[in-house]
Amino acid sequence: MNILELKDISKIYGSVKALQNINLQVSQGEWLAIMGPSGSGKSTMINIIGCMDKPSNGSVILDGANISKESAKSLTNVRRDKIGLIFQQFHMINYLTALENVMVAQYYHSMPDEKEALQALERVGLGDRAKHLPSQLSGGEQQRVCIARALINYPKLILADEPTGNLDETNEGIVLDIFKQLHKEGITIIVVTHDPEVAEEAQRTVVLEHGRVARIVPNKE
Amino acid sequence: MDNKPLTTVNLSVKNLKRNPFRTAGLIFLVSLFAFTLFGGTVLSKSLENGMNNLSKRMGADILAVPYGYEADIQSALLRGEPSTFYFDAGITEKVKGVEGVKDVSPQLYIATLNAGCCAYPLQLIGFEPKTDFIIQPWLTNSLDHLLGDGEIVVGNSINAEAGQKLKFFDRTFLVVARLDKTGMGFDTSVFMNLSTANQVARDSERLKAHPVAENENLISSVMIKIENGYDVKDVANNILQAYAKESVHVVVTKNMLSDISGNLRGLTAYIYILAGVLWVLAVSVLLVVFSVTLNGRKREFGIFRTLGAPRNKLVKLILCESSLISLFGTVAGIVAAALVVFPFSTYIASLVGLPYLQPSYATVFVVAAMSFLLSFLAGPLASAYFAIKIGGFEIYTVMRENE
Numbered sequence: 001m002n003i004l005e006l007k008d009i010s011k012i013y014g015s016v017k018a019l020q021n022i023n024l025q026v027s028q029g030e031w032l033a034i035m036g037p038s039g040s041g042k043s044t045m046i047n048i049i050g051c052m053d054k055p056s057n058g059s060v061i062l063d064g065a066n067i068s069k070e071s072a073k074s075l076t077n078v079r080r081d082k083i084g085l086i087f088q089q090f091h092m093i094n095y096l097t098a099l100e101n102v103m104v105a106q107y108y109h110s111m112p113d114e115k116e117a118l119q120a121l122e123r124v125g126l127g128d129r130a131k132h133l134p135s136q137l138s139g140g141e142q143q144r145v146c147i148a149r150a151l152i153n154y155p156k157l158i159l160a161d162e163p164t165g166n167l168d169e170t171n172e173g174i175v176l177d178i179f180k181q182l183h184k185e186g187i188t189i190i191v192v193t194h195d196p197e198v199a200e201e202a203q204r205t206v207v208l209e210h211g212r213v214a215r216i217v218p219n220k221e
Numbered sequence: 222m223d224n225k226p227l228t229t230v231n232l233s234v235k236n237l238k239r240n241p242f243r244t245a246g247l248i249f250l251v252s253l254f255a256f257t258l259f260g261g262t263v264l265s266k267s268l269e270n271g272m273n274n275l276s277k278r279m280g281a282d283i284l285a286v287p288y289g290y291e292a293d294i295q296s297a298l299l300r301g302e303p304s305t306f307y308f309d310a311g312i313t314e315k316v317k318g319v320e321g322v323k324d325v326s327p328q329l330y331i332a333t334l335n336a337g338c339c340a341y342p343l344q345l346i347g348f349e350p351k352t353d354f355i356i357q358p359w360l361t362n363s364l365d366h367l368l369g370d371g372e373i374v375v376g377n378s379i380n381a382e383a384g385q386k387l388k389f390f391d392r393t394f395l396v397v398a399r400l401d402k403t404g405m406g407f408d409t410s411v412f413m414n415l416s417t418a419n420q421v422a423r424d425s426e427r428l429k430a431h432p433v434a435e436n437e438n439l440i441s442s443v444m445i446k447i448e449n450g451y452d453v454k455d456v457a458n459n460i461l462q463a464y465a466k467e468s469v470h471v472v473v474t475k476n477m478l479s480d481i482s483g484n485l486r487g488l489t490a491y492i493y494i495l496a497g498v499l500w501v502l503a504v505s506v507l508l509v510v511f512s513v514t515l516n517g518r519k520r521e522f523g524i525f526r527t528l529g530a531p532r533n534k535l536v537k538l539i540l541c542e543s544s545l546i547s548l549f550g551t552v553a554g555i556v557a558a559a560l561v562v563f564p565f566s567t568y569i570a571s572l573v574g575l576p577y578l579q580p581s582y583a584t585v586f587v588v589a590a591m592s593f594l595l596s597f598l599a600g601p602l603a604s605a606y607f608a609i610k611i612g613g614f615e616i617y618t619v620m621r622e623n624e
């Protein structure tokens with residue numbers, strides 16, 4: 001079963017064709033990597049799938065529903081309920097502790113639950129850092145908090161835009177291990193990366209060039 | 222660390238706490254406005270009130286004083302300032318004979334002294350109970366007898382009830398009445414009949430020579446009421462024509478009061494202009510600060526949006542933050558003003574030198590409520606535009622910004 005289907009997606013910014021006629025199907029539980037040179041449209045694609053932007057043309061079918069014509073408000077709800085987002089920058093709220101950063105996602109989703117939030121932090125190995133502010137955490141730790149936060153509302157789909165781009169090797173390894181764990185649990189993962197080692201872990205790699213799908217490479221089994 | 226659940230209010234508080242200096246500065250600014258508006262309005266209302274009270278109860282149309290002391294009688298009346306100016310007691314009868322004059326009553330000011338009873342200097346005023354029409358209007362219950370020797374009436378600020386005794390220069394006096402609050406010099410004055418005043422002057426000689434002790438036939442001023450149908454200006458002119466050569470000068474109370482009213486209007490206008498300037502300042506500084514911090518906070522709001530926060534929650538977050546600043550500033554300003562204006566009202570009154578009567582609690586409450594409203598509005602008003610703007614931007618542009 002497909003959790004995501006992009007049908008003939010195009011995105012045009014003024015004269016820039018960021019995406020052109022993208023067709024892609026992602027099945028439930030799949031781990032997909034997106035690669036491509038800078039400016040090839042990777043982030044634009046993540047933004048559209050993540051309900052942060054709308055395609056100029058084509059349709060997005062997410063979890064069985066066509067969301068390309070939805071209002072901004074219902075896109076917010078779709079994002080909140082189905083998608084966990086991870087970025088290259090460690091996007092923590094800097095006046096909230098690690099725990100509160102996770103809980104704020106619960107708050108905007110439904111109800112903060114401190115115990116569950118703490119468990120999520122433990123899962124990424126940061127149970128003892130719950131009360132720390134972002135300024136007291138390393139980059140790798142911040143990124144792990146962001147992952148815990150992205151997972152807290154049980155998303156069906158994890159979208160990660162160069163999640164290891166700012167990490168050293170050790171932390172990259174930790175993040176990859178978390179992704180592997182998620183994959184085992186059956187969560188669908190789409191990860192944008194420049195790093196072949198990261199892409200290698202995925203089941204398929206989509207390579208974008210100039211806003212088009214240049215090729216799709218199946219990886220090791 | 223507090224374990225409060227996350228809510229819009231809690232998030233706002235946490236963010237405000239993160240920038241303690243900015244937050245304190247903004248709160249201070251709002252409080253400055255609330256302080257000025259509330260304190261200033263109570264001040265001007267008190268002065269207005271004092272003024273109205275004075276014109277309602279001021280019994281005299283004209284005051285006759287020794288030439289050159291027109292300003293002194295005002296400060297003696299309004300502020301209870303030490304006054305030592307005298308002319309011959311015979312002036313009273315002479316003035317009574319002038320055309321248009323109906324009633325006259327003399328007053329004798331004995332320079333202020335530090336009495337045992339009070340922290341502030343007192344003005345002793347001798348008057349003639351038989352002809353008096355100045356003291357009577359300030360008495361809730363009129364005296365059942367004319368003030369005898371050794372009996373005194375005290376101003377409202379003097380801490381003595383009828384029946385009590387007060388001592389000046391080792392002589393004891395019986396308090397027979399206390400005046401209503403006048404808001405002027407009368408509040409710190411002690412009234413007695415002329416012969417008692419002369420006695421006090423003689424008693425004071427032990428410390429310092431006093432002109433009244435030497436000459437029993439001196440008075441300081443004559444209070445004059447005019448006949449119906451006469452113009453106060455004409456009567457004043459008549460007095461001057463007849464007795465200017467004997468160094469008698471006149472003060473028309475209506476003019477004096479309207480001068481004061483004019484000053485008062487000026488002061489009130491000044492207070493409101495200042496409050497207005499502060500309000501505009503507060504709103505514009507808030508506006509600038511919100512617009513500057515907005516850019517720095519786009520990322521924060523972008524994160525909230527990616528986590529599924531709807532736009533209206535972010536608008537609420539901003540309004541909540543600015544409302545909290547407004548609320549704290551307003552409360553601080555009003556409380557501070559209350560702590561200055563109410564306990565120090567006597568001092569303020571003497572500083573301003575105008576009749577000062579605090580308005581009723583109901584009026585004060587209304588003034589407080591209006592001040593609160595105006596001051597509180599500053600925050601949400603200043604942030605409204607940015608709140609709406611924040612709600613309107615596209616997330617992906619924000620998340621892309623520091624790539």
Ligand SMILES: Nc1ncnc2c1ncn2[C@@H]1O[C@H](COP(=O)(O)OP(=O)(O)O)[C@@H](O)[C@H]1O
Pocket residue numbers: 013014016017018036037038039040041042043044045618
């Ligand atoms: N909001 C935007 N406005 C205008 N052009 C944009 C915008 N977002 C992306 N682009 C352009 O679209 C193209 C693809 O950008 P992006 O998806 O960020 O590439 P990548 O993530 O692969 O580096 C680039 O040429 C970029 O300049």
Ligand SMILES: [Mg+2]
Pocket residue numbers: 042043044161
């Ligand atoms: Mg990108």
